[in-house]
Amino acid sequence: MTSRLIDLDKVGMIYEAASGPVEALAGISLSVEPGEFVSLVGPSGCGKSTLLRIVAGLRPATAGTITVAGREVTQPIPDIGMVFQAPILLKWRTILENVLLPAELAGKDPGALRKRAFDLLEMAGLHGFADKLPRELSGGMQQRASLCRALLLDPPLLLMDEPFGALDAMTRDDMALELLRIWGERDLAREARKTVLFVTHSIPEAVFLSDRVVVMSPRPGRIAADLRIDLPRPRTVELRASEAFGRLNLEIFRTLTGRAVGATSS
Amino acid sequence: MTKFSHLGRQYWPTLVLFAFLLASWQAAVSFGGIREYLLPAPLSVWNALWHGDTSWGQHIWATTFEIIGAFFLAAGVGVALGVAIAWSPLLANALVPFLVFVNTLPKVAIAPLFLTWMGYGIFPNMLMGALIGFFPVVINTAVGLSQVEADMLDLGRVFNAPKWKIFVKIRIPNALPYILSALKITATAAVVGAIVGEFVASQRGLGYVIVTTQSSMNTSVAFAALIWISAVGLALYGAVVLVAHLWAPWAEGID
């Protein structure tokens, strides 16, 4: 018996652009179990962001059905955390006020969530920055703040669209570890963890973080491969140097570039 | 402290040039035989400013009152119209062509009509200033309310926030620097409007003083009035800049 949190059935998306219709996604069938960490990799323009928005209910798909938590998605779905490539913090609000924004938008009492906001900032290494304006923080710190914002209401589902794309390689690897810690890799049982759908164009990042890596083909985006990443958890820095890690990287690379027949494991 | 010495270093050439021009001017009038009713000497202007028979107080007060009234009227109406346009496409379609038409009218040409409709007084002059100054506020308000990152709006939708809340928490603060930037233009326009209004019809105000000096050939008083107008205008402009700096410090460098 497999429970499913996200279920996509033959999802397609055609944009009506000024220059004519653009087919962004075709025949995407994919399911994600609760507590699973799934990465989407694929060439730029293959529809990864589109897919994430469709799952969030922010854009309607033009074909197929999308089910999240047993309900068909027709409008923005509640209880999700969303992280975009840019931190998109409100520049007139302090970091703390930015982290508390979801409470205000969702009509919850921000006062009651202050403690949680502080805890999240502490955990993200931003405890001294609660009262600073976004422009006083580095890009990496701003992105961590936006992660705190996404986590404020403790959503069971996290949708992340190239959240570390703008960061330098070292900060990026740090953030990956941080994310796994927040996700509860070390201290939570699998069912208690958040479900994460994580878009990236970095293969090593996808392998390092994920339980599964879904490889997408160029436009229109289709699923080219769906690989289980059976690397031990908790993942460590040393893992990056292991042979198994390298082999998975290579396999995904080959699927992406079409230099060998992609091995699918599902 | 260092800030002021820095300013001193930056602006001393301006001050020197200004002093030089004043001195040349004075010399040209005193020794060059230019008649005072054509170009009064700086010292005569100085005398008119402080010791003449003009009761400056009431005129400065009338003009300042008109300018400030015009400024707030333009700001209030401008922001309200900008919000209406950004809020509803229907209102936008109804209002924008009309506003563009009003803006293309030479507003100064309407001033005599104001006299016909409202008679003498402070209010028509205020209205003239507001009419000249409100349009940039409408445009900047509408633009500032719409120029929000798409991802930011998606974030609002993720939390199922109602439209008014997105307006209050995201769009309006986003528009604030745009509005403040337009208000700098409005501050200048309010001065122009008030003076034009006084030119056409008034019994008080600095514009009125200038008009009356024409018949009395008392040109030094006209110059003095000009100085007062600039002082009032500069004070208002400075106040807007200061408020913008305090209220939207994050927006430095937007305009």
Ligand SMILES: Nc1ncnc2c1ncn2[C@@H]1O[C@H](COP(=O)(O)OP(=O)(O)O)[C@@H](O)[C@H]1O
């Ligand atoms: N609003 C839109 N209108 C028209 N075309 C779009 C729109 N959004 C995305 N596309 C197109 O759809 C394709 C997929 O875009 P996207 O989902 O952003 O890809 P990715 O995130 O994988 O880079 C691209 O070719 C893009 O140009």
Ligand SMILES: [Mg+2]
């Ligand atoms: Mg994208």
